Amino acid sequence: MAVHPPGCTRGELMTDPTSTDTYAPGELDLHLIGEGRHEELWTVLGAQVTDAGTSFRVWAPNALEVQVAGEWAGWDGSQHPMTRLDGSGVWHVHVDGAGVGAQYKYRLRGADGQWADRADPMAQYAEKAPSSASRVWRSEHQWGDDAWLEKRRTSQPVDEAMSTYEVHLASWKKHYSGELYSWDEIADALVPYVSDLGFTHVELMPVMQHPFGGSWGYHVTSYFAADARFGDPDGLKRLIDRLHQAGVGVILDWVPGHFATDEWALANFDGTPLYEDPNPQRGWHKEWGSHIFNFGRNEVRNFLYANAVFWLEEFHADGLRVDGVASMLYLDYAREHGEWSPNKDGGRENLEAVQFLQEMNATVYKRVPGIVTIAEESTAWPGVTGPTSEGGLGFGFKWNMGWMHDSLNYVAKDPLYRSHHHGQMTFSLVYAFAENYVLPISHDEVVHGKGSLLRKMPGDRWQQLANLRAYLAFMWAHPGKQLLFMGCEFGQESEWAESRELDWWLLEHPEHSGVHAMVRDMNAVYRGSGALWGRDNDPSGFQWVDANDAGRNTFSFVRRAPGQPDVVCVANFAGTPHEGYRLGLPSDGTWSEMLNTDAASYSGSGVGNLGSVTATKGDHHGQPAYADIVVPPLATVWFRKES
Incomplete structure (x- = not known):
């Protein structure tokens, strides 16, 4: 068996010395x-x-x-x-x-x-x-992100600040003519924008080659090729390099569950169903009109997990968000009775897909320390973020779809009726620490007739914007990492469509630039407050102050982490302020008002606590101290204990 020739490194040809063709693989x-x-x-x-x-x-x-x-x-x-x-x-x-x-x-x-x-x-x-x-391609890019990679090697994303800005590059910004930006033009605009807003990461919707823009990149034809609409592959490397040098991580959407049907691509590749499962009950995704990979074939699993390694190593991506994991895990996903057959054990689990996901996660975490994989998984499958050595799937994070659905359902209701649905905002804490979670407000929530995040909010325009600011600050304080789709950071008014750019003109209006400023300040406070992320996945990092104030549509809780000042969040989803609101606090002394979404600078009403409150000793809400505070209408306030 041939071995690497002396001096042969990764990326060089490994030839068979017995072959007459010196270029043949060994x-x-x-x-x-x-x-x-x-x-x-x-x-x-x-x-x-x-x-x-x-x-x-x-x-x-x-x-x-x-x-x-x-x-x-x-x-x-x-x-x-x-x-x-x-x-x-x-x-x-x-x-x-x-x-x-x-x-x-x-x-x-x-x-x-x-x-x-x-x-x-x-x-x-x-x-x-x-x-x-x-x-034919060979990269000439010279990376300049050594400092970023060195820091990443020793990082543990689960224990660090992580607020992610999700971007569809083709519709984030366009030229006036409608022509797409190039990779470099995207970098010129996106890098300073995200840096200014203070997001720790961007998540790019699929950048792999796909022929139909309306698929948003989720029907891939060339898994190892960057989307040529923006330029050559080195352009994407330059974009990622510049984001890293600006201190911003990059998550790539990745679609290993299904692939495009185009006859010139992977489908029926050698005259047989080579990449797709030959069993039509497993090889065809009727909901999405696409082929499903044959996870039971070694070479196909290899193609996919090597592809994951490729984007992490060759493009220095910091993580992969894996699309449609639930569709991979269940043989009966989107199938009626009689349209699927059980596995060898008589169950509905796709055992081969489970094996693939475990192999993929084990491989990428072994090869690229400090990266993260994130599962879009919407069911109660146990151990999505559990270690593969214990039977888990091995992901770093799982999207918390339950929190997303419940909280959006709550805030869409008029404040007059929210008291009857109070539990929709508290139920997530029943299971918040069962997995490592990301709280996702993604593209899926602002398309196909769902309306923009702003338009989900009830009331007049002032109330909608106030609701939006309050909701985002509640989300940022809730256990878990955050993901926010582009446009939500300034109150995008119209529903997202991939055919047009965002409504950037809204930033000319103070009420929308106020949301933008609040998100920027919130990210800065969040990143500087370890209590808000240091124990996202540990029950000791969270404590309710009052989970039961349904009559006033108010929620209050403590976030804490070792060596960090406690942070107390109070969210008022009522349309009126609460004067003299007695709030239990973990200790007496001065508590500064570190974020108030009702601040006048954000186009709020300016109701607040003059920068701080003083807590006195005395039991309240099960806490050893309390303070009488003002809680603004449709607003979230964060307090931090001063030493």
């Missing part, structure tokens, strides 16, 4: 591919640039013939027939003179005897949609 590579254990698959398959040209390698085990057709040969694939490497299912040819940027496709005579052109599943660059050829 026996060790082929062995690992066959076993589904090649963690650096992108360094072996696809278009590998050499000094003399490009070596093309593709996995197509059931194909009868394979050619590479490229623009350098007038798309005549017969000039470059590929050789099958025995027993591996990998085909290979070296093309002299084919260089970076060259367009190509694989031409396969499949197991069905039909010829078809396919994009390269491992392509790292693709033609701009709707064109579909792959392109």
